[in-house]
Amino acid sequence: MTDSILGVSDLIAAAAGETCADGYRRIAVTEVEWQALARGCAEGRHDLLALWVDGKRVRIALRDPGTSLRAIVSLDCAGDRYPAIGCFHAPAIRLERAMRDLYGCVPDGLADDRPWLDHGVGPAFGNSSAQGQFYRFLPAEGEGLHQIPVGPVHAGIIEPGHFRFTANGETIVRLEQRFGYTHKGVEALLAGGAIDKAARLAARISGDSTVAYSFAFARAVESICGVEIPQRARLLRGIMAELERISHHISDFGAICNDASVVTINAHCALLRERLLQMADRCFGHRLMMDRIVPGGVVRDLADDDARALRHLLEETAASFANTVRVYDESPSLLDRTVSTGIVTKDLARRFAAGGFVGRASGRDFDSRRDAAYTPYDSLSFTVPTRQRGDVDARAWIRAEETAASIDMILHMLDRLVPGPIRAGSLTPQPGEAAALVEAFRGDVFVTVRLDEQGEVAHCHARDPSWFQWPLLEAAIEGNIVADFPLCNKSFNCSYSGPDL
Amino acid sequence: MRSFLFNALVKGPAVTSRPQEASAMAEEVARSLGERARLRLGRSLSIREVDAGSCNGCELEINALSNPVYDIERFGLKFVASPRHADVLLVTGPVTWNMKQALERTYAATPNPKWVVAAGDCAAGCGVFADSKACAGPVSAILPVDLHIPGCPPPPIEILKGLLALMDGADGRQVLAEARS
Numbered sequence: 001m002t003d004s005i006l007g008v009s010d011l012i013a014a015a016a017g018e019t020c021a022d023g024y025r026r027i028a029v030t031e032v033e034w035q036a037l038a039r040g041c042a043e044g045r046h047d048l049l050a051l052w053v054d055g056k057r058v059r060i061a062l063r064d065p066g067t068s069l070r071a072i073v074s075l076d077c078a079g080d081r082y083p084a085i086g087c088f089h090a091p092a093i094r095l096e097r098a099m100r101d102l103y104g105c106v107p108d109g110l111a112d113d114r115p116w117l118d119h120g121v122g123p124a125f126g127n128s129s130a131q132g133q134f135y136r137f138l139p140a141e142g143e144g145l146h147q148i149p150v151g152p153v154h155a156g157i158i159e160p161g162h163f164r165f166t167a168n169g170e171t172i173v174r175l176e177q178r179f180g181y182t183h184k185g186v187e188a189l190l191a192g193g194a195i196d197k198a199a200r201l202a203a204r205i206s207g208d209s210t211v212a213y214s215f216a217f218a219r220a221v222e223s224i225c226g227v228e229i230p231q232r233a234r235l236l237r238g239i240m241a242e243l244e245r246i247s248h249h250i251s252d253f254g255a256i257c258n259d260a261s262v263v264t265i266n267a268h269c270a271l272l273r274e275r276l277l278q279m280a281d282r283c284f285g286h287r288l289m290m291d292r293i294v295p296g297g298v299v300r301d302l303a304d305d306d307a308r309a310l311r312h313l314l315e316e317t318a319a320s321f322a323n324t325v326r327v328y329d330e331s332p333s334l335l336d337r338t339v340s341t342g343i344v345t346k347d348l349a350r351r352f353a354a355g356g357f358v359g360r361a362s363g364r365d366f367d368s369r370r371d372a373a374y375t376p377y378d379s380l381s382f383t384v385p386t387r388q389r390g391d392v393d394a395r396a397w398i399r400a401e402e403t404a405a406s407i408d409m410i411l412h413m414l415d416r417l418v419p420g421p422i423r424a425g426s427l428t429p430q431p432g433e434a435a436a437l438v439e440a441f442r443g444d445v446f447v448t449v450r451l452d453e454q455g456e457v458a459h460c461h462a463r464d465p466s467w468f469q470w471p472l473l474e475a476a477i478e479g480n481i482v483a484d485f486p487l488c489n490k491s492f493n494c495s496y497s498g499p500d501l
Numbered sequence: 502m503r504s505f506l507f508n509a510l511v512k513g514p515a516v517t518s519r520p521q522e523a524s525a526m527a528e529e530v531a532r533s534l535g536e537r538a539r540l541r542l543g544r545s546l547s548i549r550e551v552d553a554g555s556c557n558g559c560e561l562e563i564n565a566l567s568n569p570v571y572d573i574e575r576f577g578l579k580f581v582a583s584p585r586h587a588d589v590l591l592v593t594g595p596v597t598w599n600m601k602q603a604l605e606r607t608y609a610a611t612p613n614p615k616w617v618v619a620a621g622d623c624a625a626g627c628g629v630f631a632d633s634k635a636c637a638g639p640v641s642a643i644l645p646v647d648l649h650i651p652g653c654p655p656p657p658i659e660i661l662k663g664l665l666a667l668m669d670g671a672d673g674r675q676v677l678a679e680a681r682s
Contacts, residue, residue, distance in 0.1 A: 122598025124635040152603045155582035157550045157564050159557050160600055181599045182554045185635030201629050207558025207654065264506065270568035277565070287656055288558055327505045497556045 006036035007045035008062040009069050022223040022434040023372065024061065025071040031083055034075045037062065041089035047353035047366075049437070050446045051085065051095040052461035053103040058082045060092075061435065061446060063353075068371055072435060072448070077105045084110035091352045091468055098501065101125060102187060117180040117501065124185055140166035140174040148482065152181045159496035163485075170481040175474045182500040190460040195221060195295055195429060198457040202447065203291050205462050206498030211244040212440030213462060214293040216447035219374065221295035223434035224451050227427055232420040233297035235413045238376040239310075240280075240289045240298075242406040242413075245441040247276045249399040249406075250321055252493050256396050257328060259487040260337035268324050272317055279313050282306055297423030311414055318407045325400045338393040342476040342488030345390060352468040355443025357398040358492055362390035368437045368444040382409055390476075392491040429455025440465060442493065464498025546578050548664075549587035549611065553604045553640065554630075555594030558654040559621040563591065565657045573661070584610040589664075590617045593654075595627035595636040596643050608644050616647045620660055625649040 015027045029037070037060070041048050049061035049070070059074040075082055084107030086093035096107040097116035120130030145166050152160035160181040166174040186205055190198050202217035203210045215237055222229065254269025277287040283306045284292050292300055302310075328334060344354070349362035359366060367384040369377040385401035387394035435448040443465025452458035473492050477485055550563055566573045567580070581587050584607045596604055608617070619640040622628040626639050640646050650663035 117599075119599040121601065122635060122637060124598065124633075152600065153551055153584075153607050157552075157560055157580060159552050159555070159560065160603065181597065181603070182552070182556075182594065183597055183599050183635050184554055184556075184595060184630045185633035186630075188635075189630065189633050197629075204556040204558070204629055204653075207556035208561055210556075210558065264502075264509070267569050268505075268509075270565070271570065274565060274568045274570045281656075288561065288654070290558065290653065323505070327502050331502055495557065497554075 003039070004032075004036045005039040005043050005045065006033060007040050007064065008037065008071050008073075009046075009064045009067050011037065011073070012069050012071055020223075020434065021226070022220065022436060023070055024435055025069075026074070026433075027071055028057075028074050028076075031075065034073070034085075035083050035088075037073060038083070038085040038088040038092075041085065041092070042351075044350065048085070048089060048091055049353065049444075050448070050461070050463040051092055051099065052448065052463070053077065053099045053105050054448075054450060054459045054461065056105075058099070058105055059448075060085065061448070063372075065366070070372070080104055081106045081108050083108050086110045086112070089351075091471065094471070094499075095463075095467060098499075102501075117183045119180055119183075124183075124188075135178060137164045137176050137178070138174070142168070142173070144168050145173060161496050165482060165485070167482055170483070172477050172480055172482055172485070175477045175485075177470055177474060179470070179496060180500055182497045184497075184501070186501045187459075187461060190457055193457050195427075195451075195455070195457060198449075198460060199294055200291060202460070202462065205501070206464055206466075206495040207288065207290075208248060208495065209244070209440040209442065209445060209464075209498065210288055210290045211240045211293060212438050212445050213447065214291065215241055216436045216438035216445050216462070217449065217460070218293050218295045219436035219438065220434045220447050220449040221427075221429075221451070222424075223436065224432040224449065225295075225427055225430055227296060227424045229297045229424050230421045232301075232417060233422045233424075234376045235417055236298045236302055236422060237293055238380070238413050239302070239410050240284060240292060241438070242410045243276065243280055244289060246317070246403045246406045246410075247273050247280070248441040248493075249403045250276070250317075252490065253321075253325070253328075253396055253399050253403075255490050255493075256338065256392065256487065257334060259490050260334050262331065262334050265324055265328060265334075269321075272321060272324075275313060276317065279310055283310055294423075296427040297421075299423075301422050302417070307414055307417065311411060314407050314410055318404060321400070321403060328396070328400075335393065337484070337487060338396060338491075339391060340389075341392045341484050342473075342480055342491060343390045344472045344476045346388065348472055348475055349390065352472055354468050354472055355465040356439075356441070356469070357395050357402065358443065358469045358472060360384065360386045361394035361398045363388045366444075368439040372437045372444075374436070374438070376413065380409055380412060392487055395491040431455075442466065442495065443469065462498075462501075464495050466494035466496075467499045469494050470499070546589065546664075547581040547587045548578065548589045548591050549581055549584045549607070550591045550593070551584075551604055551607050553592050553594045553600045553624070553643075554597035554636065555621065555623055559593035559623075562654045562657050563593070563620065563660060566660060571657050571661065578664075584608070585612065587611050588615060590615065590644075591620055591660075592617060592640045592644070592646075593620050593624050595623040595630045595633070596638060596640055597635055598637045599635075601637045601643060604640075604643055617644050618648045618650060618663060619646045620650045620652075620663070621655055622651060622653045625651060628653060 101118040148165040151162040162178040251273040254266035258266035346363040433450040446463040
């Protein structure tokens with residue numbers, strides 16, 4: 001029994017109870033079942049969607065990729081210890097290290113005892129064991145190896161993080177990341193606050209995915225309160241989410257080319273993005289569409305002439321970006337940099353349940369808009385592009401193909417817009433718990449919310465897609481040259497602020 | 502690629518072919534900032550951006566300053582890779598405890614004369630993260646700040662206006678005093 005393996009579908013079949021309104025079964029398990037589920041993760045029976053601690057219980061969200069069944073499994077952690085998932089399933093390691101720092105729940109058996117978010121400074125972590133300690137990077141030993149420390153302050157206009165390269169000449173033999181620099185204590189701030197305040201915080205967990213985070217937070221709260229939002233609000237949410245996606249896909253496509261020294265394409269893409277942001281500002285009153293989605297609906301309606309202008313711009317953007325992608329495809333010197341660079345293997349993408357273009361460029365055919373369908377996507381037909389090669393080129397192509405698909409989606413949603421209310425009549429907070437999965441531009445964002453008796457947020461955890469993508473960058477860069485790191489990194493474009501919480 | 506470049510050549514620069522309000526403002530503001538910068542610092546002003554804990558929203562808008570619509574490099578204003586090359590530190594985010602030391606070291610590495618601009622509501626007063634134990638405080642709690650640019654995030658045009666205000670002040674500290682009053 002101690003070495004048994006349990007799949008989440010089998011657990012659900014055997015457990016009593018009903019699936020909750022948010023699509024998850026909630027099951028409390030024993031330590032033995034917990035460990036069997038951990039082995040199930042490692043064996044590929046199910047994907048690990050998230051791991052968090054709430055009220056002295058450690059929880060994992062699991063999804064069976066075959067049946068799409070989802071469950072949130074919890075284990076008592078009253079003694080501040082629980083059996084580690086990370087010793088069976090590597091993708092859990094950083095999550096468990098972060099939760100140990102935040103809540104003091106110690107994952108028993110986890111070999112890596114280094115703190116993650118706790119850098120040993122400031123009052124947030126109490127009597128931190130990291131105080132005055134140097135962070136131990138994993139050793140890489142061999143003849144001719146040298147280290148290149150980079151960050152936390154980087155050369156470009158990007159977020160802070162530390163990259164420790166070990167190289168042999170030009171070739172990288174190991175990359176180890178160290179993050180937590182932008183840790184802002186988001187979970188502590190979310191707890192105990194009103195829903196409105198929490199919504200504004202959720203919108204700022206990772207600014208580039210502000211629409212997706214607001215969308216996920218709103219869906220979770222609406223699920224608890226049993227609120228149905230009006231049809232027009234559903235479509236406006238979809239339009240904003242897709243607008244956010246294409247604005248990033250286009251600019252990142254350009255930035256990838258820029259890191260391969262083709263600045264012309266970057267300038268072109270940056271211009272397309274700027275026009276989209278100006279249009280977002282015109283249509284929704286904010287360039288990044290921050291705080292536009294709130295529990296109960298959306299705060300700003302789309303005027304008819306703005307909708308026409310948006311349609312016109314999207315048609316132009318589609319043609320212009322298609323031409324840009326063609327230029328990319330016809331530039332051998334550019335393809336020479338991107339093809340076969342920074343490969344993520346299919347197996348790793350599957351094990352880490354890597355979302356978004358990182359997963360889909362490595363054959364992981366998952367998109368929460370389709371596979372955990374939510375409104376308005378449940379009534380839209382769209383293609384989810386996948387590629388098999390897993391290199392920088394494949395990730396760039398997924399971006400390009402998704403942009404075209406998203407533009408079609410927005411045009412289709414604009415067609416279906418009919419006048420009507422944009423917010424549900426009233427949102428009466430009630431105690432309860434719900435989770436939501438929303439496809440941000442870089443992958444699926446998982447948000448779980450618990451409301452207390454006063455209708456305030458008792459706990460909220462948001463798992464950024466980057467949690468499961470950053471470790472793959474460490475793997476992808478191995479054997480590549482140092483000069484290709486910016487290119488690989490840009491092809492991932494992971495968030496720092498999102499996973500730093 | 503040839504047709505691509507040919508089109509770019511025939512159509513001319515985006516910034517002049519789109520006489521929209523935002524573009525026109527961008528050009529006007531960037532030009533006047535450039536002239537003042539030249540008076541003070543020769544023909545260029547170098548800016549080092551430091552994310553001291555932001556949600557990355559501010560970074561998106563600061564990056565946009567380099568797109569063909571705002572194109573601040575035309576005026577001799579540029580973002581540099583090292584604080585040792587910088588005249589201005591453009592700091593975003595509430596300063597997290599985990600970034601405090603890195604920010605102080607970046608400031609120490611910047612040669613005099615230097616200015617600090619705090620961009621965004623978080624940099625000015627920690628924004629929605631104001632009560633967090635993980636945040637050491639706004640930028641002004643760590644470094645002498647010469648100018649605050651409000652916004653969440655501030656649009657690129659506002660950041661340009663802010664840099665202009667910095668150049669307008671005979672003394673950076675005076676601008677700060679005005680901004681606070």
